[in-house]
Amino acid sequence: MTEKRLSNTLLVCTHRRGAPNSPSCGGRGSHEILRLLQEGVRERRLALNVESIVCFGHCADGPTVRLAPGGRFWHQVQASQLAPMLDEIAPMLVCLEKTA
């Protein structure tokens, strides 16, 4: 049986802004958030891509993560939030089509 699933992607901003006093996701640990999310998705075997992106324009509230396409944002993400985040996302990974 072949299953097609909605192509969901979790986007993690890893941008580090150049100016010394400019807040940015990359300057607040988002590379580690990206790594932990990739690990969590792999462990849970979720049909979810986790990718790095350069800036949502929410720099002051980073690290910023967004479920794409068109999903919600998470701001000021910390490692302790990742398991609940994946718990929230897992039921959204809807099976669109099954073929025998």
Ligand code: FES
């Ligand atoms: S640096 Fe992450 S949203 Fe701009």
